[in-house]
Amino acid sequence: MYPLSLYIRNTRNLAAFETTTALDPEDVTVLIKGDHDSVRDLYNRYKILTKKPRFAMKSSEKIVVYPVIEKEFDGGKSLAEKSRNEHQVVKDLLYEIDNMSQDDPAFNGKLSFCFSEFDHHSTEEEQQHLPHLRKTLTNDKRQELGREYNKTKKFFPTR
Numbered sequence: 386m387y388p389l390s391l392y393i394r395n396t397r398n399l400a401a402f403e404t405t406t407a408l409d410p411e412d413v414t415v416l417i418k419g420d421h422d423s424v425r426d427l428y429n430r431y432k433i434l435t436k437k438p439r440f441a442m443k444s445s446e447k448i449v450v451y452p453v454i455e456k457e458f459d460g461g462k463s464l465a466e467k468s469r470n471e472h473q474v475v476k477d478l479l480y481e482i483d484n485m486s487q488d489d490p491a492f493n494g495k496l497s498f499c500f501s502e503f504d505h506h507s508t509e510e511e512q513q514h515l516p517h518l519r520k521t522l523t524n525d526k527r528q529e530l531g532r533e534y535n536k537t538k539k540f541f542p543t544r
Contacts, residue, residue: 413530414515417446421507428500445537446510447472449530454514457521468514471506475499 409415420443451465458464478499485492518527 409524409528409531411528411531412519412524413450413527413534414519416531416534417450417515418511421511424500424503424507428496428503431496443538444472445534448537449534450514450518453518453522453530458514458517464514468506468510471502475503475506478502 447469451468454468455461455465478495482492482496482499485495522530
C-alpha cells in the first residue's frame with residue numbers, strides 16, 4: 386500500500402500530464418514520463434521497505450532526446466548540456482549509493498539528496514521540455530523517437 390501523499394502527488398502529476406498528452410504508448414514524451422514515475426515510485430517504496438533497492442538512471446534520454454532538444458529549442462545546445470550534466474550527477478550519486486552499505490550512516494542522506502536531484506531534473510523535463518517536444522514534433526516523429534528510446538534502453542547500461 387502506498388502512502389496517501391504518494392498517491393495524491395502521482396495523481397496530480399498524471400492529471401496535469403494527461404490534460405496535455407494523448408497517452409500514446411509509443412510517444413517518447415509518454416515513455417519518459419513513465420520512466421520518471423517509476424523512479425519516484427521506487428524511491429517512495431524504498432522509504433517504506435528495509436531492503437536496499439537498486440536504482441537505475443537510463444542513458445536513453447541522453448542518446449535519443451537530447452540531440453532533438455539541441456535542434457528544436459532556442460538555446461538547445463546549452464539546455465541539452467545542462468540536462469546531460471544533471472543526468473551525470475544523479476548517475477554518479479547512484480554509483481556511490483550502490484557501493485555503500487545500507488547500514489552506512491550516510492546512506493539515507495545520500496539517497497535523499499540523489500532523489501532530490503533526480504526530482505528537480507525530471508520535473509523540469511516534464512513541465513518544460515516534454516510539452517515543448519509535443520508542440521514542435523509531429524506525432525509520427527514522437528513515436529519514432531519512442532521506438533528508438535525503448536530500443537536504446539535494452540542495449541545501453543543504466544550507469
